[in-house]
Amino acid sequence: MSSPADAAADDPAMIAILRGVMDPELGDNIVDLGMVRSARREGTVGHVTVALTTAGCPLRATIKRDCETRVAGLAGIESVRLHWDELNAAEKARVMERARRTARDSAAPTQVPAGTRVLAVASGKGGVGKSSVTVNVATSLARRGFVVGVLDADIWGFSIPRMLGMERRLGARPPGQGEQRGKIVPDQRRVGDGRLKVVSTGMLVETEETALMWRGLMLAKAVEQFLHDVDWGELDYLLIDMPPGTGDVQMALARLLPQAELLVVTTPALSAQKVAVRVADMARRSHMPIVGVVENMSAFTAPDGARWAFFGEGGGERLAADLGVPLLGSIPLEPAVSAGSDAGEPVTRARADATAALAAAVFEQITDRLVTDICPPVDMGTCTARMDGPIPVTIGARRS
Ligand SMILES: Nc1ncnc2c1ncn2[C@@H]1O[C@H](COP(=O)(O)OP(=O)(O)OP(=O)(O)O)[C@@H](O)[C@H]1O
Ligand SMILES: [Mg+2]
Secondary structure, three states, rough: OOOOOOOOOOOHHHHHHOOOOOEOOEEOOOOOOOOOEEEEEEEEEEEEEEEEOOOOOOHHHHHHHHHHHHOOOOOOEEEEEEHHHHHHHHHHHHHHHHHHHHHHHHHOOOOOOOOEEEEEOOOOOOOOOOOHHHHHHHHHHOOOOOOEEEEEEEOOOOHHHHHHHHOOOOOOOOOOOOOOOOOOOOEEEOOOOOOEEEEEHOOOOHHHHHHHHHHHHHHHHHHHOOOOOOHOOOEEEEEEEEEOOOOOOOHHHHHHHHEEEEEEEOOOOOOHHHHHHHHHHHHHOOOOOOOEEEEEOOEEEEEOOOOOOOOOOHHHHHHHHHHHOOOOEEEOHHHHHHHHHHHHHHHOOOOOOOOOHHHHOOOOHHHHHHHHHHHOOOOOOOOHHHOOOOOOOOOOOOOO
């Protein structure tokens, strides 16, 4: 099978962005695995032809979605058409060989499994509720039975340990002292049927001296070492609480975790046009697709039923429309959200019922959408043409 645009040349920007699409079972991206037959433009339509190891591969839906989201984010592309093909026996053997080599080369104990959904929670400005969204969505995901990692990438302004009530000190070497991967074991907590695994610099800083050493590192360098040193083990989702602003840390994460996608948090203020530009720029430079917008600090409903839109209204919808992504929900301003964070008990800890905070119910809806539609867990299923067992990929393994 071939795409209608076969006669044209491959589009370099499309190829570059498709490098972020991982085949979780083979542990590498579909371009380097040789599965992208062609990636071409025809007017505003992006045509991508992907060859699978077997036509009935259960990862087909995941790969389709990832290709579409990424290519649709490119300037000048309005729609994406996926065409399927199947690798022939010789190609299949080459792909398997490459996957094995990748697995062997990256056989370090520290890894984010290739089948993990990585969501970076970001915003165009500080204080809008990134950390609150991270802990509440992570807790809700865990309660549903998933194993959820939370990485606090806010090296200086860490707040995750307190918000989750997980402040155990993790034994870790000070930064810059030799290559000892896999030395940081996340703190773990059972939540419902699942588990949270949490790592933050707030948990590493044992002495003032260590703190100064971490602070002395360039931010991106700190995140990089941090990622290399964490032994995550099994993970369905990894949520990354991003520091405010755009820049080095985002770029470092995109390079180290090419499968990361962005969840954007904003306030309802309409005057945030600059924010949209900043977020879009961050996504473009880091090649991270945006999966959706969460509006936080939306109208507060008083006990007498009156609505107070302290921070305005409509900002989430406008940003989502500007970015061309769905608005996943609007979380009201509610004392229970900040009280929950202060107490280390996110409002999503218990299943939302009639007596629960309204915000808790909205967090549940957002998590529902992520799990069922926007960012479903990767179902590794069984592909008969594949190797026995999944191959882990080490973060940073593709660094040049
Ligand atoms: N929906 C809400 N209702 C009430 N309080 C909230 C809500 N969302 C966040 N807050 C409070 O607002 C403050 C800022 O939230 P948070 O720390 O999550 O923002 P952030 O974007 O992570 O900030 P930073 O950019 O500093 O990392 C916190 O005190 C938090 O408890
Ligand atoms: Mg924060």
